[in-house]
Every structure is written in structure tokens, then in C-alpha cells.
Amino acid sequence: xxxxxxxxxxxxxxxxxxxxxxxxxxxxxxxxxCALYQGEQVALFRIGDSDQxxxxxxxxxxxxxxxxxxxxVGSVGERLVVASPxxxxxxxxxxxxxxxxxxxxxxxxxxxxxxxxVQLS
Amino acid sequence: MSKKRIIVVGNGMxxxxxxxxxxxxxxxxxxxxxxxxxxxxxAYDRVQLSKxxxxxxxxxxxxxxxxDYERQGVVFTLNDKVVAINSxxxxxxxxxxxxEGYDKLVLATGSYPFVPPxxxxxxxxxxxxxxxEDLEAISASAAVSKTGVVVGGGLLGLxxxxxxxxxxxxxxxxxxxxxxxxxxxxEGGGKLLRRKxxxxxxxxxxxxxxxEIVAGQECRYRMNFADGSFLETDMILFSAGIRPQDExxxxxGLDLGERGxxxxxxxxxxxxxxxxxxxxxALWDNKIFGLVAPGYQMAKxxxxxxxxxxxxxxxxxxxxxxxxxxxxxxxxxVDVASIGDAHGHTAGSQSYVFNDDIAEVYKRLIVSAxxxxxxxxxLVGEAEAYGTLLQLMLNDMDIPGNPAALILPAVDGEAxxxxxxxxxxxxxxxxxCFDVTKGDLAAAVQGGCCTMGDIKDATKASTGCGGCxxxxxxxxxxxxxxxxxxxxxxxxxxxAYTRAELADIIRxxxxxxxxxxxxxxxxxxxxxxxxxxxxxxxxxxxxxxILKDEHIGLQDTNDIFLGNMQKDGTYSIVPRIAGGEITPxxxxxxxxxxxxxxLYTKITGGQRIDLFGAQLHELPQIWxxxxxxxxxxxxAYGKSLRTVKSCVGxxxxxxxxxxxxxxxxxxxxxxxGLRAPHKIKFAVSGCTRECAEAQSKDIGVIATxxxxxxxxxxxxxxxxxxxxLFATELDDETLIKTIDRVLMFYVRTADxxxxxxxxxxxxxxxxxxxxxxxxxDKLGICSELEDAMTRVVxxxxxxxxxxxxxxxxxxxxxxxxxxxxxxxNLLYVRExxxxxxxxxxxxxxxxxxxxxxx
Numbered sequence: 020x021x022x023x024x025x026x027x028x029x030x031x032x033x034x035x036x037x038x039x040x041x042x043x044x045x046x047x048x049x050x051x052x053c054a055l056y057q058g059e060q061v062a063l064f065r066i067g068d069s070d071q072x073x074x075x076x077x078x079x080x081x082x083x084x085x086x087x088x089x090x091x092v093g094s095v096g097e098r099l100v101v102a103s104p105x106x107x108x109x110x111x112x113x114x115x116x117x118x119x120x121x122x123x124x125x126x127x128x129x130x131x132x133x134x135x136x137v138q139l140s
Numbered sequence: 141m142s143k144k145r146i147i148v149v150g151n152g153m154x155x156x157x158x159x160x161x162x163x164x165x166x167x168x169x170x171x172x173x174x175x176x177x178x179x180x181x182x183a184y185d186r187v188q189l190s191k192x193x194x195x196x197x198x199x200x201x202x203x204x205x206x207x208d209y210e211r212q213g214v215v216f217t218l219n220d221k222v223v224a225i226n227s228x229x230x231x232x233x234x235x236x237x238x239x240e241g242y243d244k245l246v247l248a249t250g251s252y253p254f255v256p257p258x259x260x261x262x263x264x265x266x267x268x269x270x271x272x273e274d275l276e277a278i279s280a281s282a283a284v285s286k287t288g289v290v291v292g293g294g295l296l297g298l299x300x301x302x303x304x305x306x307x308x309x310x311x312x313x314x315x316x317x318x319x320x321x322x323x324x325x326x327e328g329g330g331k332l333l334r335r336k337x338x339x340x341x342x343x344x345x346x347x348x349x350x351x352e353i354v355a356g357q358e359c360r361y362r363m364n365f366a367d368g369s370f371l372e373t374d375m376i377l378f379s380a381g382i383r384p385q386d387e388x389x390x391x392x393g394l395d396l397g398e399r400g401x402x403x404x405x406x407x408x409x410x411x412x413x414x415x416x417x418x419x420x421x422a423l424w425d426n427k428i429f430g431l432v433a434p435g436y437q438m439a440k441x442x443x444x445x446x447x448x449x450x451x452x453x454x455x456x457x458x459x460x461x462x463x464x465x466x467x468x469x470x471x472x473x474v475d476v477a478s479i480g481d482a483h484g485h486t487a488g489s490q491s492y493v494f495n496d497d498i499a500e501v502y503k504r505l506i507v508s509a510x511x512x513x514x515x516x517x518x519l520v521g522e523a524e525a526y527g528t529l530l531q532l533m534l535n536d537m538d539i540p541g542n543p544a545a546l547i548l549p550a551v552d553g554e555a556x557x558x559x560x561x562x563x564x565x566x567x568x569x570x571x572x573c574f575d576v577t578k579g580d581l582a583a584a585v586q587g588g589c590c591t592m593g594d595i596k597d598a599t600k601a602s603t604g605c606g607g608c609x610x611x612x613x614x615x616x617x618x619x620x621x622x623x624x625x626x627x628x629x630x631x632x633x634x635x636a637y638t639r640a641e642l643a644d645i646i647r648x649x650x651x652x653x654x655x656x657x658x659x660x661x662x663x664x665x666x667x668x669x670x671x672x673x674x675x676x677x678x679x680x681x682x683x684x685x686i687l688k689d690e691h692i693g694l695q696d697t698n699d700i701f702l703g704n705m706q707k708d709g710t711y712s713i714v715p716r717i718a719g720g721e722i723t724p725x726x727x728x729x730x731x732x733x734x735x736x737x738x739l740y741t742k743i744t745g746g747q748r749i750d751l752f753g754a755q756l757h758e759l760p761q762i763w764x765x766x767x768x769x770x771x772x773x774x775x776a777y778g779k780s781l782r783t784v785k786s787c788v789g790x791x792x793x794x795x796x797x798x799x800x801x802x803x804x805x806x807x808x809x810x811x812x813g814l815r816a817p818h819k820i821k822f823a824v825s826g827c828t829r830e831c832a833e834a835q836s837k838d839i840g841v842i843a844t845x846x847x848x849x850x851x852x853x854x855x856x857x858x859x860x861x862x863x864x865l866f867a868t869e870l871d872d873e874t875l876i877k878t879i880d881r882v883l884m885f886y887v888r889t890a891d892x893x894x895x896x897x898x899x900x901x902x903x904x905x906x907x908x909x910x911x912x913x914x915x916x917d918k919l920g921i922c923s924e925l926e927d928a929m930t931r932v933v934x935x936x937x938x939x940x941x942x943x944x945x946x947x948x949x950x951x952x953x954x955x956x957x958x959x960x961x962x963x964x965n966l967l968y969v970r971e972x973x974x975x976x977x978x979x980x981x982x983x984x985x986x987x988x989x990x991x992x993x994x
Contacts, residue, residue, distance in 0.1 A: 040957065040958050041957045041958055045951065045957055046957075047689055047692045047693065047952070048689060048690075048692075048693055049665075049692075049693030050692055050693050050700070052952070052957040053955060053956055053957060054956060054957050054958050055956045055958060055959040055961060056958075060956075060963075063957070066665070067665075078965075082707070084707065084708050084709040084965065085709055085955075085963050085965050086705070086709040089697060089700065089701070089705070089709075090668070090697070091667070091668040091671055091672070091693070091694075091696070091697075092665070092693065093634075093664075093665050093666045093667030093668060093670075093671065094634075094664040094665035094666070094667065095633070095667065096633070096664075099665065100667075102667065102668035104696075104697035104705060105697075105705070105707070105709075107668060
């Protein structure tokens, strides 16, 4: 099952403190899941069956719903993206930028995989 | 300024075309259009008349409706014949005594069937073939007859013979000339046509001159011929040519030809300049034109002349210059075409003949003395070259290379000699039904048309007989290329193939995963276009569980959670209710679940029940109960078979002739789970009253007393399309076999997200081609298509049942991977006793309220 670390407030947290969210295998290859992290909804995406994972906000600002983790992962040119499941805009997984509207920038999160644990910071 | 009054006498195809031309012109508001018809209905498609016997109704054949005319401001009167013209007062009088004034009068009275003056011709069961009423009489007579004879072996005669054969009669054709279609075909062509028609069970008698019709011994009548022989028959259909309907013009002093026909000039004016004649009643240069295309041309010319003489006072821009009488058609299933000087009457002309007795194909080219120009052609048994040959002849082009190559069959590995459309002049007429030139098509492409559908909407090209569709597409593609529009059919940046090509690759290579396809034929990581496309193709061919690890990342938003995502990120649930039949117990289960989870409940257009507003974590709980109650997934989320709608059929309905509900349930259970390029909807009606609206569905089935009629490629929705009648009087087994083939062919060849309606419109060769593939098995793939469908049917699984049995998969059905909380963003209000998402304004109020209360 999933693991939920005790969440600390921003002030208390040290810079390099990582919170384990789930196991890598909890994210099926080339799909996303949604995590609750410090009160925010974070979309985590796993590229192929590798341990490369990205984390951006789960909120679709155009569709106005918390759904981005349920979008399809793919690439546009060299950039890895997710397509919104509602209206299909693309968001850069690395930068959070909306490819159709560069003014829209989603919040991104630091993410890593340590001993099969997906961790956010 | 008062409106100019135009009276059109006759509402046949040409009269209607004239009205439509003026009513849709920029000057439409300056005219008052009035028309009279002696027939009980508005204009209908006489060219397709024989389809009446294969299940088409009068409404299917209609070219317009009372509503359309009313909207266009056209005043029409049916069942009332114009009987008098007063050209001094400029008035007409009808049989009912109405008198109406006109500024211009247009005679579009058409023609009547010629019945040779044979003693005994006026008895019961001696009929003609021209109007829907004639066809009704033929039907009635055929019902009490065993044998039927058609007098006349011309084009219409053979159509009529087809009608009798379809009505189940032993059919004979009696022709005065030594061969069939003597006007259009030469001896070789006529001979082969006769052989092919006789193979179909129609007996042909040539060089027979009927002397009298007397009472028969075996049958109702006996026809005695001049050579002493005789033939017995129960009914006789005269189709020995047409005569112009010029009676009105004759009585009121307009100039007529020696053998009839109202004489017209190049602007279609008769000897009275305010009276025009168009269509089959008109005589131009001593010729009657018995085809619809020249009639439409006359309608266009006369309309333009009326506008210039009454409104703009400019020189008339159009003139009638005669018309090409080349024809291509399918007679009793045999392709026949005749172009230009089919008999080689031109001095010094020479010919090339190709005759294949085995394949039963005959082709003859008539070329000029120097062998450079094509003058005419006869094609029987195979007429694919018609478009190319016609253009060569009409545009007086030099024959490219050796003329013989134009009719020789292509040898393997060698492309058949075609005529590049680039070689055609701008003025080349591509669609003769609606007089659309290559230049018109080019202009449409420049105006933004880039699909066959666009072109048809913009120019009407290929919406008449459809014979030009392949050529229209070639011109369109060539124009797109010329414009620098790369005709890029690539699926997306990751695959330089169309969906159909990818489907072939996947099928031939036997790929089972997206990774294999991407590695072998694509680049990058894929995207939201190619992943679901490949996922769908894999599912169509292999039908594996779509949430398997190697497939899950390919699934669209809806498929991945086996529900339909709504605007707020929640899902709707649609269990399968096959054929729309549901027990009270199951209804109660749905009600209980909806109540417990507070789901907004609505009946769908496909006779099912949609439950809205379920959150991710609720989906498995709800489906657990649905599956336990005997429900299966309804695939409302998939590009796949949705519903088979049905009327209650013969089990309850007083009018039903077959059990439509049982058939609908059988079809729905057979094709459920079939993944396709787009969603597929069916309907089954238990009688021709068509309560299930099958003719607006991808696959429509309508019961008749003789079996099922199958309609294909209809659509409601955004761009409605009336389905095409594909096959008639099928038994259950043949019906299912035919649907198997059509659907699997669609799955293999359609573009991504292309419904069957658009697929059909873009299919080269259209309905006829689909029939050749699916019914005649032209490509030899029918058994393969059936096998592929059998595989899909035998590997069906309810995706929800499989998912519920798989705890690993269920993990995904919660909003957070690391918490049990719900999405806090969801807010609802109640309306008419049910829950719905709050609007933006309501959200602000709700949030404020909760803050205040909190």
C-alpha cells in the first residue's frame, strides 16, 4: 500500500528533506498518479518503465479541475509532456510550461526515486 | 420594385433544378417562384427510380420537401396540371381553373413513355416505367404475376427488367433491334451485355416485332411476333423510348420539331421569348436530350438568361451548346459505358478492340484517322477507365502513348495507364450532374476545402450519380499539392503513417505492443494522438485487456478509468442495457445505487441510463454492485460499439414484422467490446415505420416481410447523414455475416476518429466499392474479415469484471496515491431534485458561505 510520511510545515522543513510518497511500481509505466503533498495536489509521472519521474501541479488551470495526473504522457519534439485529459493542452513535465500558452506556468516539484521510493521535496 | 413572377410548369428533376438555381442565386429576393405539378409529389430522383424496388421509399428519392420550398419562398401546387397558356395576357390556367400571371414562363414538362401502337396494349397489367405511381402499379401487378416481359432493350428497359427480376418474376426482354442498348453499344458490346444478362436469368429476345397482345394459354397474355413466334407472360412493361411532353406548347402555338419537341434557341427560349423550355420536352438543334445532365445545364442557362433579361440587363453569360451523351451505369450489376461516337460513324475513324471471354470484359476505342484523338468508346463488364477516356474525348486531348494501352488490362507490377489530372484543362467538366469543372474544384480547394466532404458541400460535385468521385478526389489532391499544401496524412510527429497504414503494419507484422510499433516505425515517446490510436488498433485485432501494463499508458482519459470523465474530473457510469431491454429488478438496482451515491441520473439517447458524478474511488464500489446484479460495462467511454437501439418489434407491436428486440440484443452482444476508429451506433427497427431511427446510425437494420434490410454509414449528431441501403431481404445469418465484414473493413481502413459516415464519403468508389469488397469479395478478404471478427467476439471480456478481480489495478482508483481523502475541489448544488456541479458564480457563493459558517 502507499506510504504517507508525516508532513511538516514549510518553516520546519530542511532544504534537502525528502518525503516518500509511494513505491515506483505504484506508478504504471508511462502513466501518472496524484499525490497529496503539504496540502497540495501533485501529479507524478513515470516515463516508460524507467525510474525517471516528474512532478507538476495536478490542477488544470484551463479545465479548472484536478486532473492532470490522468493525462497521457508523450513527447513534443524533444520535450516530455502530459496532455490535459480535459481539453488536450500540453504541459512540459520538466518546466510546467503550457506549450499552447507560454504565459501559463504550472508549479513543479523536486522529485527523486530512492530505493524504489518516489520522494518529493 | 415588385418581384418578377416566374411560373415553372412541371416539378420533375429539371424543373426543380431550375427553381433551386434561382432560389439560391444572389437575385433570389427579386423573384416570386411558382410551380405546378400534375404528379402528387414534389421532385424526386428518377435516375435512381429502380431503387424503389430495393427498399427505397418515395421520401428517400425526394429531391426537396414542402418545408424546403416554403423556406425558399417557392409557391407550389401539386395534382394540378397547367392546361392553357395565354401568351398575350401572359397568364396560364390550370385544370382546376386557377389563372396565374407570369413575367416568364418555364416549361419543364419532361417526357412520357412511348408505347408502340400494338393491338391489346391498353389492357390491365400492361404498364410503363416512369413515375413512382408507375412503380406502385408494377409492384401490385408483379404480386399477382409469375412472368414479366419488358418491351425495349434500351437503358431504361434493362433497368425495368432489373425491377421485375427483383420482384421475383421470370423476366424477359423483347427488343426490336438486333442487340441490346443499340443506341449506346456496338455489336461486340451488345453481345457481351446480352450474355451477362442471360447468365443472370433474364431471357433476351432480339429482332422481335410485337404484332399483337392476346389472351394466353399458360399465362395471362400471349405476345405474337411478326416472325410467327410468340411469348406468354402475365404482365408487360413498355420501355420503348420516350417522347417529349409538348402537348401544351402544341395547343398554344409554340414552334415544334417535325417529330415533336419544343424548339428552343441557345438560351432555351421557345418561339415566344418570354416562354422557355428545358429538359426532355425541349428540342435544341433538332435533338432531344434524354439525360439529366443536359437538362440541368438548360436549367442553368435559362435561369441566367432570365436574370439578365429581367434584372441585370446585361448580356447573357451562358448559352446552351449541346451536351455530351456519354453514359456509365450498372445494369443488372453489369458495368456498361458508352462514350461519344461509340459506333465509329466519323469518317476515317479506326478502332481498337479488347475482348476477354473468360473475364467477360469487352472494350472498344474509336480513334481519329491519325490515331491521336479519342472519338468514342464502348466498355462492358468493366468500366473503370470511363473517367479517363471521357476526359480525353471531351477535351480533345492527344492520346498519351499507344491507344491500346488505354484498354489493355494492367500487367502485374505495371501501373495501368492513367491520365494525369494535371493534363486536364481548367474547363474540363469533372462532375456532369452538377456541371462542376476542374477550375471550380481548384477554386474550392483554394478556398480552404481539403477533404471530399468539404468539396461536396462547397461544389455539389460527386453528390449526384457519384460516378466522378475518384476523379474529383484526384483533382483535389493534385490541387492541394500544387498549392504547396503537403498532403500530409501522417498521424502525428511520431509516425509518418496514416491510421490505416499503421493498422496494416500492425496486422502484417503481428505487433502486440505500442513499444514494438514505435521502435519499428516511429520516433520519440508517442503522444495523446498516436498512443490511443495504436492502443485502439491493437485492441481491434487482439482484444486484450486494455489496462494490461503494456497498454495502460495508451488509453485515453476515459478508457483508462473505464468511465466518462466529466468537466469537474468525476466520472459517469453507463452499464450495458442491450437493445434497451431491462428488467424491473435491474432498474431498481440502478436506482438504489444512484440514490446511495447521489448520482445525477439521466436516460441516454441510446436507450441506457447514465449515472453522473462518481469519484474515482467510488467507481470500483459501484461496479462491484453492478456486476453482482448482472450488469456489464457499457463501453460508453470507448471508441467502440455503444448501443443497439431497438423498437419493441413484432413481440408486442401491432405493426412489427420481425423481432427487432431479439436481433438488437444479439447484435449488441456480438459486437460489444469491439474497439474501432470511432464510436459505433446501431439500431434495429421491427418494420418500415422505423421507430428505432436506424437510418441515422452507423449500422441500421430494418425488418421487412421478406427479411432484414441493412443500412450502413448513417449518422445523427453534428453532421447528419442518411444511411445508405446496402443489402436487402437478408436472413439472420447473412445479416450478421455482412455486418461482420463491413465493420472489420471499416476498422482496418478508416482514419483516426473517423465515423463510418465520413469514412464512406471519403472511400474511393463509395458504396459500390464497399459492396464489391463485402458482397462480391472483390479483394478476396471476406473470410479473413469474418475470422478477425470471430476472434474479437470470442475474446470478449467485461473490462470492469476483470478489473474488479485484479487488486493491483484497483489501486489506481483513488484520487490520491498516498491519502484516502477526496478531491476538495468538487462542489455541487441541487437542481430539480438532483446534484450538479456548481457554476463559477455558485462556487464563489458556496466557498464564501462555508468560510462564514466555518
